Amino acid sequence: MGFKINSIRNDFPVLSTKVNGKQLVYLDNGATTHKPMQVIDRISNYYMTENSNVHRASYNLSHIATDLFENSRKFIANFINAASYREIIFTKGTTESVNLVASGFSDIITEGDEIIITVMEHHSNFVPWQQLCKKNKATLRFLSVLKDGTIDLSELLAMINSKTKLISITHISNVLGTINPVKKISEIAHNNGVPVFVDGAQAIAHANVDVSEIDCDFYCFSGHKAYGPMGIGVLYGKEEWLNRLSPYQYGGEMISSVNFKSTTFNELPYKFEAGTPNVAGALGLERSLRYIQDIGLDNIFKYEDDLLQYATKKFENIKGVMIIGNAKSKIPVISLNIEGLHPYDIGILLDQMGIAIRTGNHCAQPLMEALELPGTLRVSMALYNTKEEIDLFADALMKAIDMLT
Amino acid sequence: MGFKINSIRNDFPVLSTKVNGKQLVYLDNGATTHKPMQVIDRISNYYMTENSNVHRASYNLSHIATDLFENSRKFIANFINAASYREIIFTKGTTESVNLVASGFSDIITEGDEIIITVMEHHSNFVPWQQLCKKNKATLRFLSVLKDGTIDLSELLAMINSKTKLISITHISNVLGTINPVKKISEIAHNNGVPVFVDGAQAIAHANVDVSEIDCDFYCFSGHKAYGPMGIGVLYGKEEWLNRLSPYQYGGEMISSVNFKSTTFNELPYKFEAGTPNVAGALGLERSLRYIQDIGLDNIFKYEDDLLQYATKKFENIKGVMIIGNAKSKIPVISLNIEGLHPYDIGILLDQMGIAIRTGNHCAQPLMEALELPGTLRVSMALYNTKEEIDLFADALMKAIDMLT
């Protein structure tokens, strides 16, 4: 199937919104993506015809909902090439997934241990480890980011040692767009007996995610950044690792039996799913991944890379504009620094012109500190964006620069 | 406005589902409720026209979403009569709300301390405290349930002492339907300087919830049991208490600033909301509570009590059937024990007849242990149920008993 941008755009109702009388140009997909009608309808249809609590009941409606829910889990396992549905835990999103694993590791990390992350992590993959290290008197170490926005594996080789208990790294930087070599990192880590956690928030909709190929021990992502609903996400974990971690929250299906003295917990994946699960969310997420699959991952990557190349060339030629992050391997996320101007001022003027981009630190304050920038202007594209939108953005940017100087 | 049952039923598309060729009779509202079109449409409309990440962006769409999200919070604060929107934390649901507070109390509870709960708690308000007590070497104490399904305040008066650090109790039992005297319990607790946590999962759609009147320190509920979406719930906490508790999860809007050394956290309510929030969920929950409000709480309570009285009388007259839980103050939740028969057998046969009820321990194994029952047959009604449905259930129940004996 070819890539039919017009028919794709028609799937996303938000894209026809007007802002201040102008057509919306949405370039903040790193923050959240819009949802195709297929996903919106899936959620509505669930609530209209299939809604029920899952797992515990012995009536038909509940069996249907349970099957749908468990089939979503299996679909997702397959989509990221996990070994089994037992390795797929439904969470609220990336942030909860990281916190769940950090909580589990609080039994494992002891005084003097080390955890390695990078300087480019999103706060959600930074602060949970920082707080864990603080609580358990361990040391958090940081891989630095090179000028081009990549990390240096030789620094990792030098940093990893017998005290290292975990490496956690983002698959793709939400600020720089850099695709990190997570497969190589897993290899280095495993050669040293260290498990690897990968934050896939920015990867799931824009890159190939194959957890068996990467061979990471944990992987996670959010539905809302992959054309799916809010309030749902996934934690993947190798069974042996998930079995080692204690439950995170208590109540509901994660319980096998309770008495006044003690509780026994359910098997994977239920052990980590406390409370009534977000069934509509799981079905919506399945639908959004099917949407991606139907268009074809390769078609999407090719189209998005085309946008990236086009935009990069265009932005490079605007006076005073510098692209922050020039890795060879990138998704269409471009951070800009405008000489002498504050990103906030630009953002406000761009909004006037109907353009939605993000300015600021992008929940990556440590990276900003390392780059010595107050923030950037981030353009983050998705499969429904067009070269015309890039042009509109570039024109508006020049106008804004003009007004401010 | 009067209570127009036919027009209400028309709002809920699931109710016209067929099961095994027969009209669905849905009497498992204690597990989850169905959603009116108003709620389903609210979610769809959000994704179709207003979808965006909230709080951080400087463009119009994000401002709209932020306003909608924060207005939902204010509406909910008002609905349960909280003092401020800062006391309303959005969570995944009741279970997460309990776990969040239990995690916060792990800094407060020390060896030898006591937490009081009741024998009738749902696992979600049982296991988190049990595990906390186990971890911190504290003692979990249980208020017993009397023959009629109520608790005895004089037992509480005898149990509470200087070691008591918290009382956690369900507002309404999901098995017995009993409405507990949470206002009196708060009074007793506060006279002894003890805070009170109330699990309102079964209350929010079926009873008056006024946290200022109850004067509890914490209150929580799930959207999906109040005609709202899955994956969203609320934790209410008095500001002074929420300020005392440490954050639960890290990342996103709950962070105020981060550097390589440390992190400072945001103010209430954001301090407890890590990661991209479920905006669609919050709006859907607001819409479901507005739906309740539009019909009128008093109209609903009156209608539901009518159903309860009718059903109670009807069931009492079926040979071999015993109602478990006869409190004066009840919502329309009726647990049945059928002499000599296993609830599971009955449930399967009822399903054949299109009737969805719950059999088993209802995630309240300790209560089953105390009642010495293998489980019950639970009929739990909502505002869209009718006397005809109660009749259909009663007929089907008699048929099932007949087949099994």
Add this chain to the structure above:
Amino acid sequence: MTIKEKSEAIVEEFAIFDDWMDKYAHLIELGKELPIIDEKYKDESHLISGCQSRVWLHADYVNDNVVYTADSDAVITKGIISLLIRVMSDANPSEIYSSDFTFIDDIGLSTHLSPTRANGLVSMVKQMKLYAKALYLRAEK
């Protein structure tokens, strides 16, 4: 008879009822007739977890064949067990181990008694197969 033949016989036996009530009535009858397990096996260690009703299962090894006895506190569950025992008991471990037990789907009871769903039945079949394997391995030694 092989397991396959015994399964087919049961499907035929149920085929004469065309009404769900009659099928269930028959199942309940079978449940009531189930030769009960020796009381001494009705303990924690013989309980199968994951069922809504309690199910006790015991297995012996007689003449290279596995012989099952079982009980439950729910009669429909007993009916299902009685079918499973009729099919699996007195069979060779390797045959038990390699068979599927989808015949219960084919009887045309409601889908929630299907062994392809996550429910008590799955646990039952799994446990029966485990016993077969364990007994076989013990005998090999």
Add this chain to the structure above:
Amino acid sequence: MTIKEKSEAIVEEFAIFDDWMDKYAHLIELGKELPIIDEKYKDESHLISGCQSRVWLHADYVNDNVVYTADSDAVITKGIISLLIRVMSDANPSEIYSSDFTFIDDIGLSTHLSPTRANGLVSMVKQMKLYAKALYLRAEK
């Protein structure tokens, strides 16, 4: 002039521009002209939290009136501050404390500069009011 009168004057001043670009151009001009805060006050303790851009604010008490100086690293923010200062500076603490500052809404810039939303502007106004109160209380003693 009272705070109210000063606010109204600003609304009028902006009313002559009917195009958002001109309004913003004017605001940017005002931002560039903002008399800058004394360098020694551009430190952590004078930073206002909750703004996307950095804002430093200082207040003095002169002749029973509060006098503000401020700076920001973003020029539109400076424009807004300059309006706030024009309205609030040199006014009596109790007048500052009891005023609302919705005039920025009335200028007709885009809604995201509105002080009724949760954004940096809210923090700014709040901080200005806090200074007024603190200076007043200190003077009372």
